[in-house]
Amino acid sequence: MRERSLRWEQIGFPIALFLIAFSIYVLTLAPTITWRNDGADGGDLIAAAYTLGIAHPPGYPVYVALGKLFTLLPIGDIAYRVNLMSAFFAATTVVLVYLITLGLCRSLSRGGGTRRRAPRIAASAAALSLAFSPTFWSQATIAEVYTLNAFFVAVLFYVLLKWAAGRRQQTASNNAKPTTPWLLLAGFTYGVSLGNHLSMLMLGPAGLFLIAAGKRRNKICVKGLLAAGLSFLLGLSIYLFLPVRAMQHPAVNWGDPHTWSGFLWTVSGEQYRRFAFALPPSHIPARASAWAGLLVRQFGWWGLLTGLIGLWCCVNRDRTFSAFSLLAFGATVIYAIGYNTTDSYVYLIPSYLVFATWLGVGIHYLFTTLQRLSNGVRVRAASAFASVLLLCLPFVSLSRNFSSLDLSKDRTAYEYGAKVFQILEPSAIVIADTDRHTFALWYFSYVVGKRPDVVVLNRTLLGYSWYRDNVRLLYPQIALPSGSRDAFTGLIESNRSRHAIYLTDRDPGLLTHYSFSRPGPLYRLEE
Numbered sequence: 225m226r227e228r229s230l231r232w233e234q235i236g237f238p239i240a241l242f243l244i245a246f247s248i249y250v251l252t253l254a255p256t257i258t259w260r261n262d263g264a265d266g267g268d269l270i271a272a273a274y275t276l277g278i279a280h281p282p283g284y285p286v287y288v289a290l291g292k293l294f295t296l297l298p299i300g301d302i303a304y305r306v307n308l309m310s311a312f313f314a315a316t317t318v319v320l321v322y323l324i325t326l327g328l329c330r331s332l333s334r335g336g337g338t339r340r341r342a343p344r345i346a347a348s349a350a351a352l353s354l355a356f357s358p359t360f361w362s363q364a365t366i367a368e369v370y371t372l373n374a375f376f377v378a379v380l381f382y383v384l385l386k387w388a389a390g391r392r393q394q395t396a397s398n399n400a401k402p403t404t405p406w407l408l409l410a411g412f413t414y415g416v417s418l419g420n421h422l423s424m425l426m427l428g429p430a431g432l433f434l435i436a437a438g439k440r441r442n443k444i445c446v447k448g449l450l451a452a453g454l455s456f457l458l459g460l461s462i463y464l465f466l467p468v469r470a471m472q473h474p475a476v477n478w479g480d481p482h483t484w485s486g487f488l489w490t491v492s493g494e495q496y497r498r499f500a501f502a503l504p505p506s507h508i509p510a511r512a513s514a515w516a517g518l519l520v521r522q523f524g525w526w527g528l529l530t531g532l533i534g535l536w537c538c539v540n541r542d543r544t545f546s547a548f549s550l551l552a553f554g555a556t557v558i559y560a561i562g563y564n565t566t567d568s569y570v571y572l573i574p575s576y577l578v579f580a581t582w583l584g585v586g587i588h589y590l591f592t593t594l595q596r597l598s599n600g601v602r603v604r605a606a607s608a609f610a611s612v613l614l615l616c617l618p619f620v621s622l623s624r625n626f627s628s629l630d631l632s633k634d635r636t637a638y639e640y641g642a643k644v645f646q647i648l649e650p651s652a653i654v655i656a657d658t659d660r661h662t663f664a665l666w667y668f669s670y671v672v673g674k675r676p677d678v679v680v681l682n683r684t685l686l687g688y689s690w691y692r693d694n695v696r697l698l699y700p701q702i703a704l705p706s707g708s709r710d711a712f713t714g715l716i717e718s719n720r721s722r723h724a725i726y727l728t729d730r731d732p733g734l735l736t737h738y739s740f741s742r743p744g745p746l747y748r749l750e751e
Contacts, residue, residue, distance in 0.1 A: 237344050238319045245318040245355040248622065249311035249364045254631040256303040256638040257667050258366050259660050261631070262567040266367035267663025268476065270295075270306045271670045276469055277476030281493040285465035286419040287369050302671050303638075306367040314355070314364035314371035320378035321577060322351035325584030327385060332541045332585060333592065342591050345614055350584030352618035357522035357580075358625045360573055365631050369421050370570050376417035376424065377574045381552075381581075383410045384434055388544070404448040407435075411452035415459020422493060423571055426559045430551035437544045463491060473697050475670045480690035489690075501562040511561050518569060522576050523583060526617065531579050534586030553578040587614055640745065641668040645675050647744045649724040653679045653702060654746070655712070657729040665728070679723075686711040716749065725749045 254260065257267050265280065272279035273291025294309040295302050329343035354360055363370040387406035414431065417424045435449075470482035479490030488494075503511065520528050538546035553575045560571035591614065641664045648654065656662035665680045679699045685691040692704055692711065702723065705714035713734070716725055727734075727747040739750040 233341070233344060237348060238322060241322050241348060241351055241355075242315045242319050244352070245364075246311060246315035248356070248626075249314055249361070250308070252361075252626070252630040252632055253304070253311055253365045254307050254367075254634055256301050256635060257641070257664055258307075258631055258634050259637045259664075260634055261362040261366050261368075261629075262570065263366035263368055264658075264660035264663060266303070266306075267637070267665075267667040268659075269369070270303050270367050271663070271666045272474075272476040273306055274302055274671045275474045275476055277474035277670075278466055278470055278478045278481060278490065279476065280478050281490050281495050282422055283463070283466045283478065283481065283490045284369060284420060285462045286416060287372055289462075289465065290372070291367075303367060303667065307365065310366060310368060310371045311364050313375040314360065317371060317374045317378045317577070318351045318355045320375070320382055321354055321580050321584075322347045324378065324382050324385060325350045325581045327389070328538075328545070328581060328585055329588040331389065332537060333588070342595070343588055346584045346588035346591055349587050349614040349618060350580045352615070353523055353527055353583055353621065354576060354580040356618050356621040356625065357576055358621075358629060359518070359522060359570060360576060361625060361629050363570060363573065365629065368570075370573055373417070373421040373423070374573050374577055376413060376420060377427065377577055379413050380410060380417065380427065380431065381577075383413060384431060384548075385545070388434060404451065407448055407452045408455045411455035412459040415456040416462055418460060419462035419465075423556075423559060423574075426555040427552050427574070429555060430548050433551055434544065434548045437548075466490060473694065475698060476666065477690075477694050480694060486690055499564045499568075500559075502564040503562050504564075508561060515557075515561065515569065515572065518572065519576070519579065523579065524617075524621065527583055530586035530590065531583040532586070533589060534582035534584065537585050537589050538582065549578050549581065637664045641665055641672075643744055644668075644728075644746060645678065647746060648675065648678050648726065651677045651679075651701070651722075652724040652726060653681065653715075653719060654726045654728065655681050655683050655715070657683045657727070657731075661728040681715070683712055686715065720749060 254263070257270065269279050269284065269287060269291065271277065272284070273288050274295050276288065276292055279288055291306050291309060294305045294312075297305045297308065299305065300308070325347035326343050329346050333343070360371070360374065383406055387410060390406060410431070414424065414428070466481040467487055470477055470480050470486070473480075479486045481487035481490040523531065535546065535550075538549065556572065556575040556578075560568050560575070563571060637660070640661075644654065644665060645668050654665060656665055662680070662682045668674045669676075669678065669680045679702055681695065682691070692706075695702075696704055703715075703718035705711050705718065707714075716738075719725060725748070726743075727740075727749070728745070730747060735747065741748045741750060
């Protein structure tokens with residue numbers, strides 16, 4: 225009977241956590257494309273997934289491939305299905321954080337006087353605290369790459385900690401199982417994860433540190449390390465998706481990476497590299513201070529203090545893990561603070577994941593300390609009360625953030641695109657400037673399939689030869705200048721006698737040379 229109960233707990237806790245988190249995410253999920261929660265890129269990612277195209281640099285081949293699978297679901301519109309992918313991977317990450325924290329609580333307690341359910345309760349509270357933290361939750365309801373990135377971070381943590389635990393067992397017993405498979409899986413996971421987001425590069429030093437620390441204590445097989453390197457390259461080979469698909473000339477084809485130069489331009493994220501570590505030094509203190517406040521907002525003051533207690537426990541009992549987790553936390557924070565855009569706060573999500581594990585360890589420490597102080601008097605009542613309190617605390621965050629993060633009725637971006645396509649004349653050309661307008665209209669052009677006669681172009685991208693070449697293939701009916709200089713004005717002059725031309729954004733300099741009208745949200749250039 226006890227074995228059956230234990231088996232049920234092993235399965236029941238993760239399933240319950242997944243269902244709780246996933247249900248909340250689905251309840252608050254955006255029903256279609258959205259601009260909320262810095263989700264303007266969603267239209268581009270959804271269109272790339274639907275057409276198996278190349279999203280904005282670095283191309284996101286893993287996201288695009290998985291997104292294509294979710295577009296096949298028979299529910300909602302295409303955007304809703306890709307939004308659902310974010311919810312799925314966010315809920316799966318919550319389960320992984322539970323498993324990581326559970327393992328940490330058990331290993332750090334060293335078998336000393338802890339009740340069976342104490343680690344599960346602490347791990348559940350930590351996982352739900354991350355689930356309902358506002359930044360993580362905000363990305364679980366829109367089409368973006370960050371919950372998938374968090375999933376890979378959690379998988380990598382879980383696999384590396386399994387490997388490290390195996391190395392410790394090998395030290396204690398010659399009969400322990402070999403750890404090479406975990407190292408192979410870690411290499412493969414890391415390679416694949418880079419196909420979703422290049423910020424995973426920041427976690428490389430932490431992983432290498434953990435492996436090197438294991439090497440000092442045990443002899444690591446050179447063949448095992450080489451095999452892990454090959455496994456990493458196998459995972460990284462997902463980037464071959466880009467040239468293969470680019471040769472088919474999909475509608476969304478950033479960089480046209482079937483050529484070597486186009487591949488390097490796309491994969492290196494050259495268009496965005498100027499933002500990395502580019503925040504002016506004078507702005508760093510203000511941003512660091514503001515983002516310290518963000519950490520408090522994620523977990524509350526009680527969570528911040530408990531997490532610091534958990535970190536203290538890790539430092540005292542497992543310095544290797546504490547150094548590994550601090551390296552991962554610090555590298556993520558440094559990258560996010562130095563990235564000079566207003567939405568770079570979402571890069572902090574991996575650091576919140578790490579902090580959630582510290583939080584779980586801290587909860588476990590406080591929980592077991594309470595049990596010891598009870599001295600056997602009403603231990604069950606005290607434990608039950610503490611368990612209920614700990615599991616209820618994350619729901620305080622849930623109730624506080626629900627209304628602000630509920631996107632279930634947000635149709636602003638969709639209504640914008642629908643209105644634009646309703647206004648346009650036959651064979652019109654729309655020149656969009658901002659990401660939110662461009663990607664919303666791409667969604668209507670390439671996913672919804674409205675008005676195939678309409679041409680939607682991005683003004684900034686007209687300066688790139690790969691983009692002009694792709695436009696010529698997609699829209700042979702329009703005249704496009706061959707050079708990048710004045711491509712925008714050249715496009716207008718070459719086509720305004722044959723096509724109605726609209727702008728999505730006001731350009732005071734241009735509109736002084738042309739008369740224009742204002743149909744809806746657009747600017748129509750007049751003859």
